[in-house]
Amino acid sequence: MNGTDHSNPVHETLVAYGAPLVSWRPVRHMALEQALVQGLGLSHAHPALFRVLPLVLLRNVHALDWERLHELARDASVEAELGLLVELTAQAMGRPExxxxxxxxxxxxxxxxxxxxxxxxxFGRELARQRTPPVAKRWGFWLDMSEDSVRALVQKHSA
Known part of the structure; x- marks a missing residue:
């Protein structure tokens, strides 16, 4: 994901936690949980941002404060987005835990x-309707991102 403002604190923090966002410096401006929640909020307008969040989640799952993450997601009204992110990642990567x-x-x-x-x-609407995985529908979204694409991105950046 490229941007003209190379000092965006959310992007920089996500890069510091392992997001492969080209053009952003790795600087931790905020806690992991806050960066994930803010990233979820921004990702509606920036599809590339949502695509890297599963990688950030997997790289940092051991350090997550789930209670704090839930609290922040509730306050930001992104609980469905958080549920989608975690369940899509869990299914795509075979990580039911x-x-x-x-x-x-x-x-x-x-x-x-x-x-x-x-x-x-x-055409994009129809494509999203056809490609939306069941997990996305369960969380209330049409999404042009399959479990296979999540798996491919994680495997590409884990090699």
């Missing part, structure tokens, strides 16, 4: 789905 971290989060009531990233065209 990650689900313990979000066991107390509840997906939204079934019904309306919203696009995680607003598609640029009707």
């Amino acid at each position: 990650l689900m313990q971290g979000v066991a107390t989060l509840r997906p939204p009531a079934e019904g309306t789905l919203r696009f995680f990233h607003e598609p640029r065209s009707e």
Whole structure:
């Protein structure tokens, strides 16, 4: 993910925690939990940011304060996004133990789905509808990101 402002504290912090975001310096401006929550909030407008969050989660799962993460996610109204991130990562990487971290989060009531990233065209909308993994629908989102793409990104940057 490239940007013209090379001093964004969320991006820099995520890079410091292992996000492969080119053009950003690794500087820890905030705690891991705060960076993840702020990253989730920003990721609706920046699809590349959401794509690297599973890697940050996996690289730092041992250091996460899940209670603090839940509190911050609730305060920022990104609990569904957090549930999606953790469950998508757990399924894609065969790490069911990650689900313990979000066991107390509840997906939204079934019904309306919203696009995680607003598609640029009707073709993009249809593509997201076709590619959305069941886990994303469970958390209330249409998402143009499969478990396979999560797995591929993590494996690429773990080698």
